Amino acid sequence: MSEHVIKTDAVIVGAGPVALFAVFELGLVDIKAHVIDILDRPGGQCTELYPEKPIYDVPGLTVVTGQELTDRLMDQIKPFGAEFHFNQRVDTLERLDGGYRLTTDAGTILECKVVVIAAGGGSFTPKRPPLPGIEQYEGTSVFYSVRKVENFKDRDVLIVGGGDSALDWALNLQPIAKSLTLLHRRAEFRAAPASVQKMLDLAEQGAINFKLGQVTELHGESGKLDSVTVKGPDGATFEQPTEVMLPFFGLTMKLGPVADWGLNLEENLIPVDTAKFETSEKGIFAIGDINTYPGKLKLILSGFHEAALMAQQAHKYVYPDKKLIFQYTTSSSSLQKKLGVK
Amino acid sequence: MARIIFIQKDGTKRVVEAEPGMTVMEAAVKNAIPGIAAECGGACACATCHVYVDDAWREATGTPEQMEEDMLDFAFDVRPASRLSCQIKVTEALDGLVVSIPEKQF
Numbered sequence: 001m002s003e004h005v006i007k008t009d010a011v012i013v014g015a016g017p018v019a020l021f022a023v024f025e026l027g028l029v030d031i032k033a034h035v036i037d038i039l040d041r042p043g044g045q046c047t048e049l050y051p052e053k054p055i056y057d058v059p060g061l062t063v064v065t066g067q068e069l070t071d072r073l074m075d076q077i078k079p080f081g082a083e084f085h086f087n088q089r090v091d092t093l094e095r096l097d098g099g100y101r102l103t104t105d106a107g108t109i110l111e112c113k114v115v116v117i118a119a120g121g122g123s124f125t126p127k128r129p130p131l132p133g134i135e136q137y138e139g140t141s142v143f144y145s146v147r148k149v150e151n152f153k154d155r156d157v158l159i160v161g162g163g164d165s166a167l168d169w170a171l172n173l174q175p176i177a178k179s180l181t182l183l184h185r186r187a188e189f190r191a192a193p194a195s196v197q198k199m200l201d202l203a204e205q206g207a208i209n210f211k212l213g214q215v216t217e218l219h220g221e222s223g224k225l226d227s228v229t230v231k232g233p234d235g236a237t238f239e240q241p242t243e244v245m246l247p248f249f250g251l252t253m254k255l256g257p258v259a260d261w262g263l264n265l266e267e268n269l270i271p272v273d274t275a276k277f278e279t280s281e282k283g284i285f286a287i288g289d290i291n292t293y294p295g296k297l298k299l300i301l302s303g304f305h306e307a308a309l310m311a312q313q314a315h316k317y318v319y320p321d322k323k324l325i326f327q328y329t330t331s332s333s334s335l336q337k338k339l340g341v342k
Numbered sequence: 343m344a345r346i347i348f349i350q351k352d353g354t355k356r357v358v359e360a361e362p363g364m365t366v367m368e369a370a371v372k373n374a375i376p377g378i379a380a381e382c383g384g385a386c387a388c389a390t391c392h393v394y395v396d397d398a399w400r401e402a403t404g405t406p407e408q409m410e411e412d413m414l415d416f417a418f419d420v421r422p423a424s425r426l427s428c429q430i431k432v433t434e435a436l437d438g439l440v441v442s443i444p445e446k447q448f
Contacts, residue, residue, distance in 0.1 A: 049382050049385060049387040049388065050382065050385040050387050053385050053387075121381075127416065127448055128448070129418060129448060130418050130445075130448045161415065162415050163415065184415075185415060186411075188411070190412045214418075214419065249415075249448070250389075252448075253381070
């Protein structure tokens with residue numbers, strides 16, 4: 001297989017509000033960016049954690065929701081034609097002569113002159129229930145996502161959770177699994193009502209085994225799960241035999257592979273200087289919640305400021321022979337041309 | 343002011359003063375109470391500020407609204423006394439409130 005390599009000026013890791021505004025600031029200084037995010041849409045925490053929650057401290061907007069702010073930023077950066085790569089996590093960063101090569105877990109390879117890490121609290125990863133010894137079963141009996149449906153064929157499958165992921169996979173795996181048990185702590189679900197109804201119908205027919213309770217212990221040997229202990233709503237416990245468990249408890253943020261890129265770290269944050277927001281390595285910047293410096297505030301507006309200063313320095317690496325003249329969007333005809341308003 | 347008593351899994355007790363209007367989560371974070379992660383900063387979006395309300399205080403603190411109940415699905419070892427502390431508003435009437443911190447937030 002021949003390697004397809006995308007060549008670009010800048011790669012932005014993350015697609016939250018600060019990453020999106022970085023597209024704008026880089027665009028104003030003629031730097032073309034590719035944006036990579038593990039989620040399936042832009043907005044980062046704003047759209048993943050609190051799309052409907054009001055934000056009151058974005059200058060000029062009395063109140064804005066996470067979703068609306070994301071939508072507005074996407075509109076604002078449209079003139080710069082950034083390319084987005086969703087559902088992917090950047091796994092490795094290699095140093096090249098005069099640039100960097102990044103590879104995602106989906107196999108996308110990008111080569112660029114500057115890297116902007118705007119990854120917030122890190123990448124969203126499935127929550128691991130704090131059950132003693134769960135690590136030993138991960139990848140063999142415990143899975144947090146379904147990569148290959150075939151892996152669950154003719155097996156006793158236990159799905160834990162009450163959201164859309166739990167319900168969808170219960171319905172999808174039921175026809176091929178030897179047995180399918182859905183375990184949830186209560187009789188109400190956060191999933192699409194149609195899926196819930198379908199599951200209840202299948203439970204009625206005996207095709208799905210729906211039980212109430214929470215897993216408290218895992219039992220098995222050398223990575224092979226035999227059963228789990230479940231605490232029912234009445235507090236009484238029972239054993240549920242199973243070969244496979246799929247816990248769906250939502251997502252949490254983990255720094256992830258960024259930790260292995262050879263950058264200086266301070267308690268899972270990336271220290272930067274406050275003039276250029278550059279990391280311990282020239283050409284790699286960190287902006288937004290993921291960076292740290294004296295006086296750092298984890299505010300969206302601080303991230304916007306950081307993006308503007310970062311772009312000034314990034315220009316020096318992308319266009320080493322050009323002098324950057326500071327201009328205002330209000331009065332500069334060249335900036336207005338880039339924005340498509342002139 | 344209202345006093346809130348946080349009890350850790352090992353039995354350690356801490357009494358903090360909270361101003362009416364703030365949430366129990368905010369009182370915990372402000373006073374660096376261990377075990378209240380509050381990852382999302384109080385948006386009822388993460389379930390990492392899970393507490394068990396002492397039985398004597400369950401009526402006074404009320405019951406979770408649907409969004410909180412949904413979010414509790416993401417907590418570990420959920421019990422009838424489970425609440426997300428970011429959803430309990432401190433009032434003068436809650437002076438002396440006792441909450442226990444679960445063994446694990448996740």
